[in-house]
Amino acid sequence: MPWDGRPWAFTTMAAVPQNPDAQNRPLVEARRVAVTFGRQNVLRDITLTIPRGQTLAVIGESGCGKTVLMKTMIGLVQPTRGELLFDGQHLAALTDKELTRQRVRFGFLFQNAALFDSMTVGQNIAFPLREHTRKSVPEVQEIVVARLADVGLPENVLAKKPAELSGGMRKRVGLARALALEPELMLYDEPTTGLDPIMSDVINELIIRTRKHYPVTSVVVTHDMRTARKVADRVVMVYPISRLKPSEPQVIFDGPPDEIDHCGDPRVLQFVFGEAGERLMEMRRLSHVRENGGSLV
């Protein structure tokens, strides 16, 4: 940046050191992460690097551990084995206080929005601002209204309770809340599940628009192929452990969205084209056993 004659331009540049290492460092890095709940293995040996600015879609059937993977990325779930790095820092090594400070840098849109139902919509969106900034009430109010407008909701919902909103509106309020602090990493947990096709597309557009507005790295967990194709630069498919042999990797596809149709793996194609396939045979076998008096337990 050449000096434009303003006396403060140098100080601004000095305040933001241009460290090429920091820019090239991936924002999220999972190294051989495994997660186990009691006896149930949910994730095994996941290695994943998410560069800055990428929009990654994580696809996979229900219950395969997509939500758990996303929660481990921001330290909500502790990995049983392996390690997670956020911007080069080991999440497990951070103290509670440091982790709290890092959390300003993530935004999480939960599957059912997880709005606080004891608060109004306005209070929900203001929550992260009040927790982490010392802004005055009018300043907070201004940001809240701006965020609400960003997600296309009228101002009159501010005073409503989350229970009074429709599913699509709740998702959008959740999005406004997650974006309140302008995070570097946005995580969307099934943003379009349970919404009508029009509202799904509105949400897809919002995800794309958010990325255009400012440089954000995004992870979108979904089982909606339309969303994955529309918003993502890269798609990762996770397969349930219970259906894998011990030696097989759990990530069965990793590549750009347009390559997924030509992928050789039948398990990936089965998901992409939505076919029951051998699951139908399993179902038939189970009902056959039951009808013939066999016990399932």
Added chain:
Amino acid sequence: MAADTTPAIERSFNPLRIIADDVASIGGVTMAGIEALGEFVLFTLSTFSWLFTRLPRRDTLIPNFYQIGVLSLPVVALTGTFIGMVLAVQSYAQFRGFGLETRLGAVINMTLVRELGPVLAATMLAGRVGGAMAAELGTMRVTEQIDALSSMGANPIHYLAVPRFLGCLMLIPTLTIMAIFMGVVGAFGYSAAILHIDSHHYWENSRKVVGNFDLFCGVFKSLFFGASIALISCYRGFHCEAGAEGVGRAATTAFVHSFVTIIVLDLFLGIGLDNVYYYFWPETQPLF
């Protein structure tokens, strides 16, 4: 399912195996119990440490205090009154046989101040507030609101458990005093108006027996009851299992565990406080 390749028939009935499975699970159940106890202790320690580092904001405290203190008063007062009257009815039948009706005041008021007032207030609080807290926090857990709190950098224990703990701890003494007061009033009202016991002697006998130390015992015990109700209920809420069933179970176990804890604590605190009393005042007043 797919992973399970043993034919169903082969596993259906094998008594030896069933017994062996049960024996084998003893260790697991014991370990799970110890683990849960350890987690509860950690939860308690964490609540206390937040108490001494940073107090919650006023706007999270006030609604909890209102819910715990103000809204519980009517039901505590009502049950207190009736327990007082019930005590009068029951003891009168027994005491009249000895011609000791005027001693009724001493017995009833002593029972109310030392035992029934605190236990009754705590039980009502456990039922009215403890169950509701466990259900509310459980719903927040199930709908990921607790995860949302953490993801926005708010500590759920600091934000949710500490205000509830403070509310129960600080307000249960007033509820206890209310229960005692209404019980005393109810018992006296019934004795004087319906049993026609001489009120001068009724109060005179009470005054001789019930001392300041007894009131202190009642209030002191209630602090422990309040703390355990809040800790148990919040813990159950935080560790709620998925679904409506999980929330229901969190609410009922919160009440049952609180109630059992109250009764057990009552016994041990009663023994402890009696020892303190005999230590400081060895020459005790006989009841009769």
